[in-house]
Amino acid sequence: MTEPRAYRQASWNEPVAMELGAPGRRGLTFAAPEAEVAAIGAAEDLLPPAMRRRSRPALPEMTEHDTLRHYVRLSQQVLGMVGISLFGTCTMKYNPRVSEALGLRPQTAELHPLQHPSTLQGLLEIVWNFERILKALSGMDRFTFQAAGGADAAYAHVCVTRGWLEATGQLGVRDEIVTSIQAHPCNPATAAAGGFKVVTLPLEEGGYPSVEALKAALGPRTAALMINNPDDMGIYNPHMKEWVRLVKEAGALAFYDHANFNGVMGKIRARDLGFDACMFMLHKTFGGPKGGGGPAVGAYGCTEELSRFLPKPMVNKTASGFTLDIPENSVGKVREFMGNLHIVMRAYAWARGMGAEGINEASDISVLANNYMEKGLLAIRGVTKSHPDIDGPRMEMTRYSLGTLKEETGIGVGEVANRMTDYGVDAPWLAHEPWHFPEPFTPEAGELWSKEDIDTWVAVVRKVCEEAYANPEIVKSAPHNAAIAKVQAEGCEDPARWATTWRAYLRKHRGGARQQAAE
């Protein structure tokens, strides 16, 4: 049986940068301007007197080498995917480094978004080619890449919905958006931020809301449905076609949040199910890096009918090349410029590296690996899964509960997650609030991680659960092998103690003494 590996994270006891350096040291210098530039006079005389900075910012004074070492040390105190990270809903997949290298080339990095389109033809061709790939995978007619993340793509849908309502004279009439309690929080949150009331359907026996509940929620005030499928529990709602039919019968739009696309890639298409619009996350499903949370892309796709409302500009192909155009009834912008096209470049490279067969195989492997992992995890004392009575294989994720472990040992999922990092695997995703199952966690193996990685991951969960029964104190006081000990986070909710900046920290925790000394 696989055993966890012994692991010890680098621990540099690295001070906050604000405490590093010494007066007069420099990391980057700027040459004195040429004589003809200098002749313009002193910078100070070119500034309105009222707007001159009077005191220097209290930044560290570090050399180039010391700055580099500081941040490399910090990086060594991050686990990331150097260990094993099965972070559910985020689809931890390999980020091809060939794309990272391409991203640093001037043909990507040194492009200005307002360059004449004739000078951006390679980039626009990539966007166009990638849009074709997403069209094939979804059946939709057009895609925009302006949204800077999955939540932002949900927001794009809310904006397009508003544009459609305005054009059809229904804005203010249809003012409700329906979603489910298992849908990602960004769906209700962006609906509300876009001016809609939110109707949230509860889960029922099958693990999803009932058709009856949906029917009751729909009406002349319904603007849209925003829904994911499968959900984070790995349960696929088999009535989704009927749902979409009912939504459209009610005169509303149906939006498919494809956050959990990895298990159904190549297997289903949003448009075939009747959806008007959908969203893919290029930083998850399509190989873009997580980066701790962006830069990201939420690719938003829709039908021809809705495409006239899309954010501006859109990339089109003409006889004389690729152009940037404004859709007829564009809702404007959700973010400046064209979006994170350097991430679209990476997603396109990933999709080309995979091809249709590879993408199909990836969803095969994701579902296979998840069910393989499930078998291992459910064999561990203290671990159960959501809806244990629902038979049959789950999709690419399963939601587990450590409720039993908590009852029997007092150890909860947060403590288990802390202890897992002692073995060189990063903590899994737990679950969005509200928690429907006690002490939830949601790993996702995807197509990247090997069977041996999965075995190791399961072995770590087993080991930590065993410890919880045999020696709960070692789990409670974890981590022990990490860069730092367990963080005491209580003060982070207390206005007298929280400090999001060094200057707030000095004032609240060191009486401002050091700050005064610095000044």
Added chain:
Amino acid sequence: MTAEGGVAHPWMANSTPEAKAAMLRAIGAPSIASLFDQIPADHRFRGQLDLPPALASEVALKRHMLGLLKKNQDCEGNLSFLGGGIWQHHVPAIVDEVVGRTEFLTSVWGTPSSDHGRNQAWFEFCSMLGELVGMEFVGLPVYSWGCAIGNAVRMASRLNGRREVLVPAGMCPERLAVLRQYCEPEGSGGHIAVVPVAFEPASGMLDLGDLKAKLSARTAAVYIENPGFLGVIEARGAEIGRLAHAAGAEFIVGVDPISLGVLAPPADYGADIVIGTIQTLGAHMSAGGGAGGFIASRDEERYAREYPTLNISIAPTDRPGEHGFALSLAHQSSYGMREEGKDWTGNSVYLTTIGCAAYMALMGPQGFAEIGEVIIRRSHHAAKVLSGIEGLRIAFPCGFFKEFVVNFDGTGRTVAQVNDALRTRGIFGGQDLSADFPALGQSALYAVTEIHTADDIARLAGALQEIVA
């Protein structure tokens, strides 16, 4: 079956037949297909995916990608004067190395210990930015400057219950479009009216008469930018702040932080909420992918409890004398409260943020002072040289930072014609303002930074001389 005729895929460990068979055996399933039983037959896609052929070999993939990318013309091979929301600044080499570290590149959301180094880099970003803008509370970045304006205006509106924001008429059209989105169209549930305030034709600064006329008990916030989109430094920030406060409105200031080694921190002239770009702090332009925004304010509960951002606080650990980091005020986000949360949050630009931290640490106080001075002197030198060309006029000749408006009316040519001609000479001329600001005639916004030399300016001037002759 494996991609490309039975070869295991480099990005999929379990694409070997052995791995698949072993896993199927372990779970006792007859086939992979049987694992998809949950999906009803009439949901299934039965056709062939119409995708281009796979390029699973890195050799072939790189060749294909380079073939496409080389169709671009970039700002390294050409001489560019484009700005207007994304700027070409020097990106120090170590920033690329730090951002490229696999640990940072692949982190997601572990525990305060497994993410410790990244969390510290984020805290350092907030700390150093706080020093530049003069504020004690800084949230983790949002998508862009424009999105930060939208978030800040919505914060102000929630704080005082008012539903109108006054913005400079000379505001960046891209950012204005994003703000209008966040303020919702008329007829939408949470509409906030966006009211432009005129600028003085001679100075480019806000017309205080127009501001006073438009300030009212409806005003949720007054927003200014420093430097403004048209390049001009708003010298009367303190007075605008006083007027806003007298009307009971919040005073929001948008800044380009690379200017703050020489320009006053907005806190000094009364800003309540400071926002701006992070792109100029060491992020490549990447066709707009370098965009990122921040939100900062005084560390007062009134403001802190309206932040839509993720926030990270320094905190003690179980080991005496050791520091760690944890989320602060997470519950008020959409993750904690769904539709009752403050706007929404999700993935943002958090990797860019780490590069910005390294940039600010590298620069230090003297670096920011020097780069500010260098930019001001280089941009004013460029403006002076261009103003010597017959037919060219600098619209707001005094008090700008790195961008200035060049008017071409006297040449009888449009900006589009001039820029077309410049492009054939390997020069990207300034952003054409004629569509967004018709009152400025045929004008272009030129950006000059620390990367532009006197020779570059002479080359631009020579080309313009030829073109307008």
